[in-house]
Amino acid sequence: MSATRLLVLGVVRMYGRAHGYQVRRELLSWSADKWANVAPGSIYHALKKMTAERLLEEVAADAEPGEARGPDRVAYRLTPDGESEFQLMMAKSLSEDDQSPQGDYRLAAAVTFLPTLTRAKAISLLRHRITAVRAQEATTRNLVEEAEDWGQPPHVMELYRFWLITVEAKVTWLQGLVARLAGGNYVMADDDGPSFGFPG
Amino acid sequence: MSATRLLVLGVVRMYGRAHGYQVRRELLSWSADKWANVAPGSIYHALKKMTAERLLEEVAADAEPGEARGPDRVAYRLTPDGESEFQLMMAKSLSEDDQSPQGDYRLAAAVTFLPTLTRAKAISLLRHRITAVRAQEATTRNLVEEAEDWGQPPHVMELYRFWLITVEAKVTWLQGLVARLAGGNYVMADDDGPSFGFPG
DNA sequence: GCCTCACTAGTCAAATTTGACTATCCGAGG
DNA sequence: CCTCGGATAGTCAAATTTGACTAGTGAGGC
Numbered sequence: 001m002s003a004t005r006l007l008v009l010g011v012v013r014m015y016g017r018a019h020g021y022q023v024r025r026e027l028l029s030w031s032a033d034k035w036a037n038v039a040p041g042s043i044y045h046a047l048k049k050m051t052a053e054r055l056l057e058e059v060a061a062d063a064e065p066g067e068a069r070g071p072d073r074v075a076y077r078l079t080p081d082g083e084s085e086f087q088l089m090m091a092k093s094l095s096e097d098d099q100s101p102q103g104d105y106r107l108a109a110a111v112t113f114l115p116t117l118t119r120a121k122a123i124s125l126l127r128h129r130i131t132a133v134r135a136q137e138a139t140t141r142n143l144v145e146e147a148e149d150w151g152q153p154p155h156v157m158e159l160y161r162f163w164l165i166t167v168e169a170k171v172t173w174l175q176g177l178v179a180r181l182a183g184g185n186y187v188m189a190d191d192d193g194p195s196f197g198f199p200g
Numbered sequence: 201m202s203a204t205r206l207l208v209l210g211v212v213r214m215y216g217r218a219h220g221y222q223v224r225r226e227l228l229s230w231s232a233d234k235w236a237n238v239a240p241g242s243i244y245h246a247l248k249k250m251t252a253e254r255l256l257e258e259v260a261a262d263a264e265p266g267e268a269r270g271p272d273r274v275a276y277r278l279t280p281d282g283e284s285e286f287q288l289m290m291a292k293s294l295s296e297d298d299q300s301p302q303g304d305y306r307l308a309a310a311v312t313f314l315p316t317l318t319r320a321k322a323i324s325l326l327r328h329r330i331t332a333v334r335a336q337e338a339t340t341r342n343l344v345e346e347a348e349d350w351g352q353p354p355h356v357m358e359l360y361r362f363w364l365i366t367v368e369a370k371v372t373w374l375q376g377l378v379a380r381l382a383g384g385n386y387v388m389a390d391d392d393g394p395s396f397g398f399p400g
Numbered sequence: 401g402c403c404t405c406a407c408t409a410g411t412c413a414a415a416t417t418t419g420a421c422t423a424t425c426c427g428a429g430g
Numbered sequence: 431c432c433t434c435g436g437a438t439a440g441t442c443a444a445a446t447t448t449g450a451c452t453a454g455t456g457a458g459g460c
Contacts, residue, residue: 024439034300035299040441045415045417100234105301155386158311161377165372173361173365176361219410220409220410237447239447273409273410
């Protein structure tokens with residue numbers, strides 16, 4: 001659903017085992033408080049919610065050498081359900097463009113974890129999205145071209161124009177990204193070599 | 201703060217006197233549930249909140265001829281405070297680009313009410329925003345060009361690219377809008393002729 | 401006359417988000 | 431030894447958002 005869920009799940013997954021503050025720090029270091037909504041409370045909430053949904057499970061925090069500090073320190077890791085939910089959320093966030101306010105933040109979150117997918121999968125999901133966005137683009141272009149007759153105050157066309165130019169930009173970027181992926185950029189889950197992808 | 205507040209305040213202002221369902225219908229007819237977050241509950245909440253803040257006041261609903269239907273039907277209208285708050289929100293929403301998730305929805309909401317401003321004011325506010333967005337554009341462009349060194353996994357650059365292309369699109373549109381305004385398009389608050397602007 | 405359907409108008413509990421606030425530990429400086 | 435700042439780790443009440451649900455009214459069909 002929300003970008004926060006995907007981000008939190010993804011960060012725990014990438015650490016293998018993480019407690020709340022670790023996730024929080026990581027997300028802050030990505031400035032994710034800016035482009036998604038990740039206030040501290042939301043993170044802890046997401047962790048608990050997903051634990052209740054059996055996507056995460058609590059594990060004893062590693063008592064790291066020489067550390068017995070501070071509060072409780074519950075750590076989390078993904079369950080098998082969490083792993084499939086993560087794959088599902090990635091697929092949806094990359095491929096579906098639900099022109100809702102949050103759509104782009106989910107997209108951005110998913111791109112963060114892009115190397116966790118195989119190259120072919122990533123390309124296929126993004127192509128799916130391109131189709132969807134293209135359809136929107138066409139609809140909006142029509143709106144802009146025929147809006148005059150439509151009984152709406154003329155300045156409303158500016159909104160359509162704004163939408164259109166945004167959507168065009170998105171298509172351009174998506175196509176570029178697909179091209180770069182197809183051209184072998186980035187180390188994906190099915191590549192070898194120095195892996196920046198996160199181990200499962 | 202939120203786009204909803206501006207939308208609700210603006211719709212009440214444009215009707216002069218409106219009850220909740222009127223606002224809701226109007227906003228739905230703008231598909232504002234898609235590009236801002238206007239669920240029914242938020243609208244009624246905003247109305248009550250702003251009433252508590254003395255931006256709106258309750259007035260007896262016009263008992264329109266032959267109607268005594270349904271529930272309570274409280275109507276609202278702007279107080280003087282509400283009027284200045286509206287002007288303030290318009291100014292902020294148009295001129296400040298707080299790269300937060302909600303920034304663009306506020307912008308869109310404000311554009312909806314653009315003709316309530318004088319031409320000069322609208323142009324000046326938008327120019328201010330262009331400056332701010334340009335600064336962001338430069339920052340992001342740097343990020344894209346120097347990201348390699350930055351110790352981040354390379355695919356993260358795609359995020360920057362996405363941000364950059366979005367920001368570029370926004371600048372293009374803003375400049376176009378300013379040009380159209382400067383060229384005399386749209387009937388603004390200080391124009392005469394068949395006014396589509398909303399009477400104060 | 402009665403039933404259904406759609407529109408009108410709004411309520412409310414539950415879910416979520418916010419961000420200021422609490423509390424612990426560590427190291428440096430005095 | 432004491433204290434003060436900063437990082438660590440998280441909590442919690444309040445604010446906000448969500449959207450399914452309630453309930454009155456009129457029009458049209460049978």
